Amino acid sequence: MSGVSLRSGSRALVDLFEWAVDTARSHVVADGATGPLDVDERHPDGHGSARYAASYRAGYGHRSGYYLRDFCHQAIGAQLLGLQRENSGMLASFVASVRDGWPAWALNFDGTTPLAIDVAADGRRVRELPAVFELVETMQSLHRWTGAAPTADDRAFAVHAVTGFVAAHDAERPNGIAEAGGPTIFDGVASYDESPDPPFFEAGDGIGAQYAATRHAAALAADSAGAVGMPGGLAERIRRLYRESWSRDPADRDDAVVSGWTREGSPATGWHREATWFPPLKGLMAGDPRLPAELDRIDALCRASATAPRNVEALTYLPDLFWRYGDADRAFAWMQRIFARREHPHPVAGQGADGTYPEVSFTLVAQCVAGILGIEPDAPRRRVALAPRLPRGVPFVDARDIPFGDGGIDVACDRDEVRFRNGTSVPLELRVVRRRRGQFRDPHLPDEGIAADAVVAPGESVAVSRVRARSSSGSAVPARRAPRRCAPAGSAPST
Structure with a gap:
């Protein structure tokens, strides 16, 4: 296994990076290893066994698989660690798992079998809207690192996700934004926040991820000779809708930013974690006069004990957010806060310490290198x-x-x-x-x-x-x- 190394005049940065590299590499799953399927907290021994495919842990350490949301956030760190084979296989496994437009939420390490704990008795799988779109973004992002031509299946999935899939999930409030009203994660939810109050029908992380995916799908199509089916102007229409309704009047400084909408059409303007920070993270708030105050609000609420996410993996988005706006000091401060929590107990007892959650180490690797050096x-x-x-x-x-x-x-x-x-x-x-x-x-x-x-x-x-x-x-x-x-x-x- 090869990958990046780093030197710096900052001992704090070097210590953080070296810990992140060593920890991330400990999560790699060897190609051809034999192991159990469907291991989880209810079935610690799993069921049967299978040959594992080259991959890495992306999700809870006491489960025998990797998760779509986590993979999307860990993939750039994995690229920097030299895990191109693992990334390629995991990406292909999620594209191959698509059913009715939805990729599997989690797959066993064999790369084909959905993780049983995330499949209902009637066969329905967990479905969270932002992950569909983040898979498109990840596909295009890895393409720009490796230069490897996307497969026909990749291109077809990317274009369909931002066109046909959106159209199929935009029935009750037709506006070009995908909807998901639950009530359970097996019915489909609009946000990574699985139980927001009030329940979302459209969510900030959903529209943010859809906007980014639309831009990335267009870039992927442009790189593919003869690619068809990607209409022009989709991303601009989403941005305009967001500015005109979700963010209300940009000239009104007292107007709260909308983080989501209920099925009844009521806006939610409170603190909703991913639904609050995904619109600026994905660029939907670029140019909004309220953006600086919103970034300050996100920073403060994530630092305050009463409002901070309990799960450290949620905080791993904060450095990415501030790197994307060139705020190096705040991004690095968040990296150090996350690193400082590595020995804290994770709220899910079976996970152990915060630092053992794979998203922590993989994202820190990416932030140390691609973030600080601003690699595009x-x-x-x-x-x-x-x-x-x-x-x-x-x-x-x-x-x-x-x-x-x-x-x-x-x-x-x-x-x-x-x-x-x-x-x-x-x-x-x-x-x-x-x-x-x-x-x-x-x-x-x-x-x-x-x-x-x-x-x-x-x-x-x-x-x-x-x-x-x-x-x-x-x-x-x-x-x-x-x-x-x-x-x-x-x-x-x-x-």
Whole structure:
């Protein structure tokens, strides 16, 4: 198993990263191992046995499978750890499991058998709307890291999820937004919050994930020659609907942000965890004048003991949220808070300590590398953009052997300079950009119109000044050739 390594002038960052890497790798499931099926808290010995497929734990450690929601949030960390085979197999297993538009909520480690605890007696499986759309986003995001062409099944699922699937679940309040009214998770629920008060019919995490999936499906279709069935303008219609009804009048500063709607058409404007933070996380609130106050509110409510989510895995979205708005200090503070909880008991007794929940370690790996270095991969087009954001107390970061395309890249930066090494077999266009704090950026979507700072040949390294780097509407200063091995400016090169 290969994957990224990291050096830094911050001991706190290095300790966090090394713990996260070691812990995440402990969750890998070996291909061909034999193990029981349907292990859970009610059936600790499971039922029968099967040959396991290459995968990793994504969900509770006392169950013999991986979960759709967790996989989607762990996949980038897994990519950085060199788990491309595992990601590919798990992604394919969820696409193959689709029934009536819904992927399985959880699969055993054999990659084919739905986990029994999440299947009702009548055969219905757990169904939570945001996960359908997050699978589309994950599919496109991994495509941009690996460059591997999506399969016909992948493309078909992605396009159908944001078109035919939405249309089939938009019957009672036709507005282009998928609905799910429960009452149970086996009937289909609109939110990752399985029991909100009031019950949601449309939820903020549902519309946020649908918006992002629509943008990612369009990008995936654009990368696929001859792909059809992806109408234009869908994402813009969702954004406009959200601004006009969910967020009400953007000019009214006293108007509360809507986190969801009941079946009767009443808005919910209180604190609803994922339903509150997914709209800004997925970019739906980009440009909204109330966004800064909403980010502050989410930060404060997640820190306050009375309102903070009890499950640490819910908090793992917070660093992602703040990285996407270039708030390095707040993102890193959340990473450290989550790391500090690693020995705390998880509220689900069978899980053990908070740090054993796989989502914690996998997401911290991604946040340490892709978050701080601002990596925006585009392997299909042989491009990489970098928008580094060093938190206070982190003078430099040097990440090596980052899996990308058919090989890897090295990226190092300090306050003055970025160094980049191309370890793939093809030339790569490099862009170094400065993104304003508060400016939303999804790192896995195209950002056209930025000139390349350099075309870096295989095996070559370049250095680009950050001091004169322009905003995302322009490029940085021209690159200069650097020593072949990437090292942070001002530090001794490795031997």
